[in-house]
Amino acid sequence: MRGALGFLVVLLAASPAVAVPAAPRVASVPLPRGASFWSVEPDRGQLLLTGTTTRGADCAWVTVEPGSLRVGAQTRASCARPSVSARRVVPVILRDPASFRQRVRVARVDWRTHHVSYGPVVMTFDEASDTHLEWTYEAGSLWLFDTATRHGAEVLQVSAATGRVENTVRLPRSSRPLLAANLDGLWLAIAPNGGAPARGPAPLYRVAPAARSATLVRRGGRAALWLAAAGHTVWANIVSGLSSEEIWRFDGPAGSARPLARADQLNASAAAVEPGSGALWTLSDVPKGGKFFSCTGERVVKIDARSGQQTVVATVHLPQARCGGLYGSTQSATFAYGAFYFLDASATPGRLYRVRP
Numbered sequence: 001m002r003g004a005l006g007f008l009v010v011l012l013a014a015s016p017a018v019a020v021p022a023a024p025r026v027a028s029v030p031l032p033r034g035a036s037f038w039s040v041e042p043d044r045g046q047l048l049l050t051g052t053t054t055r056g057a058d059c060a061w062v063t064v065e066p067g068s069l070r071v072g073a074q075t076r077a078s079c080a081r082p083s084v085s086a087r088r089v090v091p092v093i094l095r096d097p098a099s100f101r102q103r104v105r106v107a108r109v110d111w112r113t114h115h116v117s118y119g120p121v122v123m124t125f126d127e128a129s130d131t132h133l134e135w136t137y138e139a140g141s142l143w144l145f146d147t148a149t150r151h152g153a154e155v156l157q158v159s160a161a162t163g164r165v166e167n168t169v170r171l172p173r174s175s176r177p178l179l180a181a182n183l184d185g186l187w188l189a190i191a192p193n194g195g196a197p198a199r200g201p202a203p204l205y206r207v208a209p210a211a212r213s214a215t216l217v218r219r220g221g222r223a224a225l226w227l228a229a230a231g232h233t234v235w236a237n238i239v240s241g242l243s244s245e246e247i248w249r250f251d252g253p254a255g256s257a258r259p260l261a262r263a264d265q266l267n268a269s270a271a272a273v274e275p276g277s278g279a280l281w282t283l284s285d286v287p288k289g290g291k292f293f294s295c296t297g298e299r300v301v302k303i304d305a306r307s308g309q310q311t312v313v314a315t316v317h318l319p320q321a322r323c324g325g326l327y328g329s330t331q332s333a334t335f336a337y338g339a340f341y342f343l344d345a346s347a348t349p350g351r352l353y354r355v356r357p
Contacts, residue, residue, distance in 0.1 A: 025313070025314050025355060025356050026300075026314050026316055026353065026354070026355050026356075027069060027353070027354045028069070028344075028351045028352060028353045028354065029064065029069040029070075029071060029351065029352050030349045030350070030351055031049065031062065031071065031349050031350040031351060031352060032060075032062055032071065032074045032349065033348075033349045034053060034054055034055070034060070035051040035052065035053050035054060035060035035062075035074070035076075035350075036051050036052055036054060036345050036350060037049045037050065037051030037060070037062070037343055037345060037350050037352075038050065038051055038052070038331060038332055038343065038345060039051070039331040039332065039343075040331075040332065040333065040334050040341050040342070040343055040352065041086050041331070041334055041336075042086070042334060042336035042337065043063070043086035044086075044111075045066075046063050046064065046065055046066065046072070047063065047064040047065075047066055047334075047336070047341060047352075048061060048062075048063055048084070048085075048086045049061065049062050049063070049064060049343070049352065051345075051350075052079070053076060057079065057095075058076050058077060058078055058079060059076070059077060059078070059079040059082065060074060060075070060076050061074065061075045061076075061082075061084040062074040062075070064352060066336065066337040066339070066341075066354070067337075069352070069354060079092065079093070080092045080093070080094055080095075080107075081107070081116050082107055082109055082116065083109065083114040083115075083116055084109075084111075084114065085109040085111065087109070087137065087142075087160065088108060088109060088111075088160060088161060088163075089106050089107065089108055089109070089142055089158065089159070089160055089161070089162075089163040090106070090107045090109055091104055091105075091106055091107075091133065091135050091142065091144055091158075092104070092105055092106075092107045092118075093133060094121075100126050100127050100128065101124055101125070101126055101127075102124065102125055102126075102127045102133075103121045103123075103124050104121065104122055104123040104124070104125070104133060104144065104146075105118050105119055105120065105121055105122060106118070106119045106122055106142070106158055106163040107119075107163070108162075108163050119163045119164065122144070122156055122158070122165050123144060123146060123149055123154070123156060124149060124150060125146040125147075125148045125149045126148040127148075128148065130147070130175040130176055130194075130195075131146060131147055131148035131175065132146075133145075133146050134146070134177070134179050135179070136179045136180060136181045136186070137160060137181065138181035138182055138183070138229070139181070139182070139183050139209075140159065140160050140161065141157050141158065141159065141160055141166070141181065141209065142157075142158040142159075142160045142163075143155060143156070143157060143158070143179065143181050143186040143207075144156040144158060145171075145177065145179060145186075145188070147173055147174055147175055147177075151170055152170060152171075152173055153170065153171040153172060153173045153174060154168060154169070154170055154171065155168070155169045155170075155171060155186060155188075155207050155214070156168055157169075157186070157207075157209060157210075166209075166210070167209070167210050167211070169207050169211060169212070169213060169214055170213070171188070171205065171207075171214050172203075172214075174188070174190060174194060174195060175194050175195045176191050176193055176194035176195070177189060177190055177191065177194055178190070178191050178194075178224055178226065178227040179227070180227040180228055180229035180234060180330075181229055182229035182230055182231055182232060182233065182234065183231060183232055184206065184208065184232055184252065184253045185206055185207050185208040185209050185211070185253075186206070186207040187204065187205070187206050187207075187217075187227060187229055187234050187250075187255075188204070188205045188206075188207070188214075189202065189203075189204050189205075189223075189224035189227045189236055190202040190203065190223050190224065191223055191224065191225075192222075192223040192225065192239065194223070200219065201219035201220050201221060201222070202219065202220065202221055202222055202223050202224065202238075203216055203217075203218075203219050204216075204217045204218045204219070204220075204224070204236065204250070204255070205217065206253070206255060208253065217250065217254075217255035217257070218250070218255065218257050220238055220240075220248075221238035221239055221240040221246075222239060222240060222241070223238075223239055224236045224237060224238055224239070225237040225238075225239050225245065225268060225269055226268060226269060226270045226271045226282070226330070228270075228271045228272070228273050228280055228330065229273070230273040230277045231277050232251060232252055232253070233249060233250065233251050233277060233305070234249070234250040234255065235247065235248070235249055235250075235260075235271065235273075235280060235303075235305065236248050236250070237263055237266065237268060237271070243264060244262075244264060245262065245263040245264050245266055245267075246259050246260075246261070246262055246263060247259070247260045247261050247262075247263050247266075247303065247308040248260065249305075249306075249308070259308075260306075260307060260308025261307065261308030261309060261310070263308070263310065265284070266282070266284050266301065266310060267284050267285045267287075268282040268283060268284050268301065269282075269283075270282065270283075270330045270332070270333065271303065271330065272330050272333045272334050272335045272340065273305075273335065274305075274335045275335065275336075277305055278304075278305055278306075279302050279303060279304060279305055280302075280303040280305055281300070281301070281302055281303070281333070281335050281340040281355075282300075282301050282303065282333075283298040283299065283300060283301070283333070283342060284298065284299040284301050284312075285298060285299075285323045286298060286299060286315065287323065294323065295318075295323040296317060296318075297315055297316050297317040297318050298315070298316050298318060299312045299314075299315050299316075300312070300313045300314045300315070300316060300340060300355045301313065302357070313340075313355060313357065314355050316353060316355075318344055318346075318347065332345070338356070338357070339354050339355060339356045339357070340354070340355045340356075340357075341353065341354050341355075342355075
C-alpha cells in the first residue's frame with residue numbers, strides 16, 4: 001500500500017500541472033430596463049448605479065454585487081428626492097416647468113432609514129444646453145459649479161458632512177468645463193465642446209479650499225479631453241490642433257506641470273484613478289474602418305500615473321456601433337474592489353462591464 005501511494009505521489013509530481021480556469025478578465029451584466037444609468041460608484045462593499053428613467057423624469061438606482069455582478073433591487077423616485085445615495089449630501093435641482101431658472105438645494109440622505117432632508121436654496125441658474133449644473137466630491141467637500149448663476153460663473157464649496165455652504169468663488173465665464181477635485185481643491189479645465197472667454201491656449205484653474213478667487217495654473221493646448229485628480233496630483237489629456245494629444249501631470253497646490261507621454265492614438269474622453277494613484281484607467285474608441293463615424297468596441301487602457309505609458313488591458317466588443325465609451329464623465333466609470341467598472345448606456349438594455357487587471 002505504501003509503495004502504491006509512493007508511486008502515485010511520484011506520478012502526480014511528474015505530471016503536468018492541471019490548468020485551473022482563471023476568472024474572466026472581462027465580464028458584464030445587463031441592467032434593468034426602463035432606465036439609462038450614467039453613474040457607477042462604490043458604496044459600502046457594493047456598487048451603486050444611478051440613472052434616469054426612460055419614461056418620465058424620475059431617477060433610478062440599482063445595486064450590483066462586485067464579485068458576482070448580481071443585480072439587486074431597483075429603486076425609482078423623484079430626482080429631487082434621492083432616497084438612495086452613496087453620499088451623505090447630494091445636490092438636487094428643483095425644476096420649474098414654466099421657467100428656465102432652476103434652484104439648487106443640498107439634500108441630506110440617511111442611508112439607513114432613506115430619510116431625506118433639505119437645506120436652503122444655495123444656487124439659482126438659467127438652464128440651457130451649455131449651462132447644466134456640474135459637481136464633484138473630494139476630501140470632505142462637495143463642489144458645485146454653474147456658469148449661468150445670478151453672479152455669472154460660480155463655484156460653491158459645500159461640506160460633504162452637513163450640506164452647508166462653506167465658500168463661494170466667482171470664476172471667468174466658461175461653458176461645459178471638466179471638474180476634478182483632490183486634497184488641494186477643485187480643478188477646472190475647458191472641454192473640447194466647451195468654451196472660455198479668453199482666446200489662445202486653454203486655461204486650467206484651481207480653487208483652493210476657503211480661497212477668495214480662482215488661480216490660473218497653466219494655459220496650454222486648445223482643450224482637455226479628460227481631467228482626473230487624487231491626493232495632491234492632477235492628470236489631464238491635453239489636445240492641441242486637430243488630433244495631437246499629450247498626457248500632463250500637475251503636482252501640489254501650485255500645480256507643478258510636466259508632460260508625461262504622447263497619446264495621439266488614445267482617443268479617450270474620461271479617466272478613473274486607481275486607489276493609491278499608481279494608475280489611471282480609461283476607454284479608447286476602436287473606430288470602424290479607421291473613421292470615427294461608428295466604433296466596433298472599446299479598448300480598456302491602463303495608464304501609468306508616473307510615466308504616462310499606456311497599456312491595452314482588454315478590448316471590449318460592444319453590441320451597438322457607437323463611439324465615446326465614457327461620454328466625457330468619470331461618473332460612468334470607477335476603479336473599485338480591485339477592478340475597473342464602466343457603463344455602456346447606449347446598449348438596450350444598458351450593461352455594466354468589469355475588467356480585472
